[in-house]
Amino acid sequence: xxxxxxxxxxxxxKYIRTxxxxxxxxxxxxxxxTFYSKIDTNRIPxxxxxxxxxxxxxxxxxxxxxxxxxxxxxFKAMLPKDSIKYIKTIIAFAxxxxxxxxxxxxxxxxxxxxxxxxxVFEMMDSIANAVSDSCTPQIVPDIELQTIEHQTVxxxxxxxxxxxxxxxxxxxxENGTFIRVxxxxxxxxxxxxxxxxxxxxxxxxDELTCIGY
Numbered sequence: 037x038x039x040x041x042x043x044x045x046x047x048x049x050k051y052i053r054t055x056x057x058x059x060x061x062x063x064x065x066x067x068x069x070t071f072y073s074k075i076d077t078n079r080i081p082x083x084x085x086x087x088x089x090x091x092x093x094x095x096x097x098x099x100x101x102x103x104x105x106x107x108x109x110x111f112k113a114m115l116p117k118d119s120i121k122y123i124k125t126i127i128a129f130a131x132x133x134x135x136x137x138x139x140x141x142x143x144x145x146x147x148x149x150x151x152x153x154x155x156v157f158e159m160m161d162s163i164a165n166a167v168s169d170s171c172t173p174q175i176v177p178d179i180e181l182q183t184i185e186h187q188t189v190x191x192x193x194x195x196x197x198x199x200x201x202x203x204x205x206x207x208x209x210e211n212g213t214f215i216r217v218x219x220x221x222x223x224x225x226x227x228x229x230x231x232x233x234x235x236x237x238x239x240x241x242d243e244l245t246c247i248g249y
Contacts, residue, residue: 044227108135108216111143114151115159115190119166120204122192126167127204128214128221130175130197131232135216138182140189150187163192170206173199201232 110125122137129135139159140151151159160179167175178193201224204212213224213232224232 046225046227047231108133109138110135110219110221111138111141111146113140113142113149115139115162119162119170122163123166123170123204124214124221126175126177126192126194127171127202127212128216129194130171130202131200131214131224132196132216134194134196136194137192138189139192140187141184148185148187148189151190153188156181156188156190160190163190170204171202172205172209173197173202175202198236200236201229 108129112122116122125135125137129137141148160181163177163179167177175194175197178191178195180191180193182189182191201209201213203209203214206212209229210226211223213229214221215224215228215232216222
């Protein structure tokens, strides 16, 4: 920031968020190291309790699902009839850190509803075709069935894309490029699209500043 690399409000916000996140991670690390140090020197006694493994992992899974939803997992109770509604999410995943779209889980209550087993393979084919027909450059997600709480759900896993920016073919690069912001998929500003183009071309900001020297 002090060197003037963050030349737009969007980039400045991105760097500030990164700094804030790293500072919080370091703060937690220091707290954990202090805690373990106290245990190691017997300043904090060990207390052993018998707990239910099922309840423990159930609570852990619930906490984890809330965290993942805000980062790189999106839930949908059913497959939307309008494919664009989930294609935007898949494009946003490819343009950022990747992610997973889960069909068959309510996005508000996290209740596992499952999908219709009689039409599940038809739905999987529909997703694959919609992604292939709607995205430029091509995105090839991993589409598979998973079982959660005895219910069958569809998991669409998208890896971080190497040929960014990815966008809706029908809307073009300027209007059809989406990125992941928190737990939502948002249209990318022109500055972000430029940044994605640089990432796709394997060009860094440091390399740009060296041009002419």
